[in-house]
Amino acid sequence: xxxxIRSKKNIxxxxxxxxxxxxxxxxxxxxxxxxxxxxxxxxxxxGLVRTAKNSSVxxxxxxxxxxxxxATLIALFLGAPTGYILARFDFPGKRxxxxxxxxxxxxxxxxAGIALLTVFGSRGLIGxxxxxxxxxxxxxxxxxxxxxxxxxxxxxxxxxxxxKSVNPRLENAAxxxxxxxxxxxxxxxxxxxxxxxxxxxxxxxxxxxxxxGAVVMIAYYPMIGPTLIYDRxxxxxxxxxxxxxxxxxxxxxxxFIVIRILSAGWSIYDRD
Amino acid sequence: xxxxxxxxxxxxxxALDSLDLTIxxxxxxxxxxxxxxxxxxxLELLAGFHRPxxxxxxxxxxxxxxxxxxKRNLAFVYQxxxxxxxxxxxxxxxxxxxxxxxxxxxxxxxxxxxLNISHLLERHxxxxxxxxxxxxxxxxxxxxxxxxxxxxxxxxxxxxRTQDSAREMLLNVHRKGKLTVLHITHDQTExxxxxxxxxxxxxxxxxxVGTPEEVFEKPANDMIADFVGFENVLKGRVxxxxxxxxxxxAEGTVLEAAGEVEVGDMVHVGLRPxxxxxxxxxxxxxxRNSLKGTVIEVQSLGALVRVRMDCGPLLNALVTRQSAExxxxxxxxxxxxxxxxxxIHVLR
Numbered sequence: 001x002x003x004x005i006r007s008k009k010n011i012x013x014x015x016x017x018x019x020x021x022x023x024x025x026x027x028x029x030x031x032x033x034x035x036x037x038x039x040x041x042x043x044x045x046x047g048l049v050r051t052a053k054n055s056s057v058x059x060x061x062x063x064x065x066x067x068x069x070x071a072t073l074i075a076l077f078l079g080a081p082t083g084y085i086l087a088r089f090d091f092p093g094k095r096x097x098x099x100x101x102x103x104x105x106x107x108x109x110x111x112a113g114i115a116l117l118t119v120f121g122s123r124g125l126i127g128x129x130x131x132x133x134x135x136x137x138x139x140x141x142x143x144x145x146x147x148x149x150x151x152x153x154x155x156x157x158x159x160x161x162x163x164k165s166v167n168p169r170l171e172n173a174a175x176x177x178x179x180x181x182x183x184x185x186x187x188x189x190x191x192x193x194x195x196x197x198x199x200x201x202x203x204x205x206x207x208x209x210x211x212x213g214a215v216v217m218i219a220y221y222p223m224i225g226p227t228l229i230y231d232r233x234x235x236x237x238x239x240x241x242x243x244x245x246x247x248x249x250x251x252x253x254x255x256f257i258v259i260r261i262l263s264a265g266w267s268i269y270d271r272d
Numbered sequence: 273x274x275x276x277x278x279x280x281x282x283x284x285x286x287a288l289d290s291l292d293l294t295i296x297x298x299x300x301x302x303x304x305x306x307x308x309x310x311x312x313x314x315l316e317l318l319a320g321f322h323r324p325x326x327x328x329x330x331x332x333x334x335x336x337x338x339x340x341x342x343k344r345n346l347a348f349v350y351q352x353x354x355x356x357x358x359x360x361x362x363x364x365x366x367x368x369x370x371x372x373x374x375x376x377x378x379x380x381x382x383x384x385x386x387l388n389i390s391h392l393l394e395r396h397x398x399x400x401x402x403x404x405x406x407x408x409x410x411x412x413x414x415x416x417x418x419x420x421x422x423x424x425x426x427x428x429x430x431x432x433r434t435q436d437s438a439r440e441m442l443l444n445v446h447r448k449g450k451l452t453v454l455h456i457t458h459d460q461t462e463x464x465x466x467x468x469x470x471x472x473x474x475x476x477x478x479x480x481v482g483t484p485e486e487v488f489e490k491p492a493n494d495m496i497a498d499f500v501g502f503e504n505v506l507k508g509r510v511x512x513x514x515x516x517x518x519x520x521x522a523e524g525t526v527l528e529a530a531g532e533v534e535v536g537d538m539v540h541v542g543l544r545p546x547x548x549x550x551x552x553x554x555x556x557x558x559x560r561n562s563l564k565g566t567v568i569e570v571q572s573l574g575a576l577v578r579v580r581m582d583c584g585p586l587l588n589a590l591v592t593r594q595s596a597e598x599x600x601x602x603x604x605x606x607x608x609x610x611x612x613x614x615x616i617h618v619l620r
C-alpha cells in the first residue's frame with residue numbers, strides 16, 4: 001500500500017479519493033485547534049499572558065491536572081487487576097462484566113453526572129453514609145469520582161490487552177523456576193505489559209482532564225479548567241474564555257508530548 | 273519417583289481420563305502421542321499449572337497434587353522455550369536462582385560453559401537462534417538443580433541439523449546429572465532412539481507403557497501400531513564416506529546411505545517400510561541396497577500387508593495386498609529387500 005502511494009504515476013482512484021478525505025478530516029481537527037491557538041497567540045498575546053498570571057485561572061487548570069492524576073492513580077489500582085482477571089480467566093457472565101465496564105464510554109456525560117449524584121450526593125447511596133467524613137458535592141472527591149467514572153474503562157481495556165499479549169507460558173515458566181504467582185506477575189507479566197499500561201494511563205488521564213458534563217453536575221465548585229471556561233463564556237463571552245482554553249490545551253499537549261518522548265524507549269516487547 | 277494415580281482432567285478440548293503411570297528416578301521417559309492427545313496437559317498437570325479434576329500425583333512418595341508449581345522443584349522447558357524477552361540471557365538464567373534464593377556462581381559458570389552459551393550472556397533472547405534459545409532455556413532450568421526435567425516437544429521447533437546436536441545434548445545432560453527426564457513428543461523415531469521407557473497417550477488415555485522395543489515391536493493394539501508405524505530403526509557405525517555416500521555397518525549388515533555425518537560416528541538408521549521394494553530374485557538396478565532375507569510374518573492391514581523379514585537385522589516392509597498375493601509371500605519364503613540410499617534417514 002505504501003508503495004502505491006509513493007509511486008506518483010499510477011495512483012488508484014480509490015486511494016486518491018480516500019487520501020483527499022483523510023486530508024479533509026485532518027484539516028477539520030487541525031484547523032479548528034490551530035485557529036484558536038494561533039488566533040489567540042497572534043492577535044492577543046498580552047491577553048494570554050495576563051490570563052496565565054491570573055491565579056484563579058492557573059489554580060483551575062492545576063486542579064484539572066491534579067484531579068485527573070488522582071483519578072488515573074485510582075483507575076490504575078482498580079483497572080490493572082481487573083484487566084488481568086479478564087485477560088487470564090473465563091467465567092460465567094464475563095461478557096456482561098466487560099460490557100458494563102464499557103458503559104461509561106457511551107453514556108452521555110450529563111447522564112453520568114446524574115447517576116453519580118444519586119450515589120455520591122449528600123443523600124446518595126454512598127455519599128449519604130459517608131457525609132460526616134467525606135464531601136463529594138462541590139469538592140475535590142466529587143471531581144475525582146466523576147473523572148474516574150468516565151475514564152476508568154480506558155485503563156481496564158488497555159490493561160486487559162496488555163496482559164493478554166503476555167503468553168501465560170512465560171508465567172508458568174517463572175513459576176516452575178520457583179516464583180510464586182505474585183512474583184511472576186511482578187517480574188515477568190507487569191514489565192512486559194508496561195507499555196500498554198502507560199498508554200492506558202495517559203488515555204485515562206486525558207479523558208479525565210477533558211471531562212466537563214459529569215464533573216459540573218456533581219461539583220461546579222471548585223472550578224476545574226473546563227468549568228471555568230464555560231463559566232467565563234456564559235458570563236463574559238468568547239474573548240474572555242478563549243485564553244483559558246488555549247492555556248489549558250497548551251499545557252496538556254506539552255505534558256502529553258513530554259510523556260511520549262520519555263516513554264519512547266519503553267518496553268519494546270509488548271507492541272503486539 | 274513420580275507416581276500418577278487415576279489422574280483425570282478436562283480442559284478446553286483436551287481431556288485426560290484416569291491415567292496411571294509410574295516414572296522411576298533417573299529414567300529418560302518419553303510420552304508419545306499424536307497432536308491433540310493431551311500430552312502437554314499431562315505435563316502441565318505434573319508441573320502444577322493445572323489442578324486435576326480427580327486423582328493424585330506423588331513425587332518421591334509425597335502427595336503434591338495440591339502443591340503450587342513453585343514448590344515442586346521441577347524444571348519445565350516449553351516448546352517455544354518461553355525465555356523472558358525483557359531480560360538478558362544472564363538474567364534469564366539467574367531468575368530461578370533469585371527466586372529460590374540460591375547462590376550458585378560455580379554451577380552457573382559450569383552450565384553456561386557446558387551448554388556453550390557463555391558468549392551469549394549479555395544478549396537478549398529475541399536475537400538468538402532457535403538452538404541457542406533452547407540451550408539458554410535448558411540452562412535456566414538446570415541451574416536451580418531440579419529433581420525432574422520436563423521437556424515439551426523440545427526438538428520440534430528446530431531445523432533437522434540442529435535437532436541432531438540437541439538430541440545428543442539432551443541425552444548427555446540426562447546421563448551427566450542422572451536426572452529424571454520427562455520428554456513429550458509426537459515423533460516416533462525421536463521417542464524410539466531417546467527413551468528408556470515410552471508411554472503412549474492417545475485421546476487422553478494411556479494405551480501402552482514399555483521399553484522402546486516393546487512399544488515398537490509389540491504395539492498393544494491396532495491403533496498404536498498404526499500410529500507408531502513400523503519404521504525400521506537400526507543402530508550403526510559409519511565405516512566410510514565417499515562423494516557424500518556413506519557406508520554404514522548396521523547391526524552386522526553394510527548399508528549405503530546419504531547423510532551429513534563423519535566416519536566413525538555412531539548413528540541411527542531410519543528406513544520407512546513403504547520405501548522397501550521386495551522381489552523374489554536379485555535384480556540389477558540403481559538401487560544401492562539389496563538384502564537377502566526370509567519372510568517371518570505376513571500381517572494384513574486392509575489394503576496393505578506388513579511383511580516382517582529377517583535380513584540379518586529384522587526389517588518391516590509395507591506392500592499392497594495384490595503384490596503380496598502375486599509373490600505368494602508367506603513365512604519361510606526367501607525375498608530380496610531393496611531400498612535406495614536416499615530413502616535411508618541417518619540420525620546421529
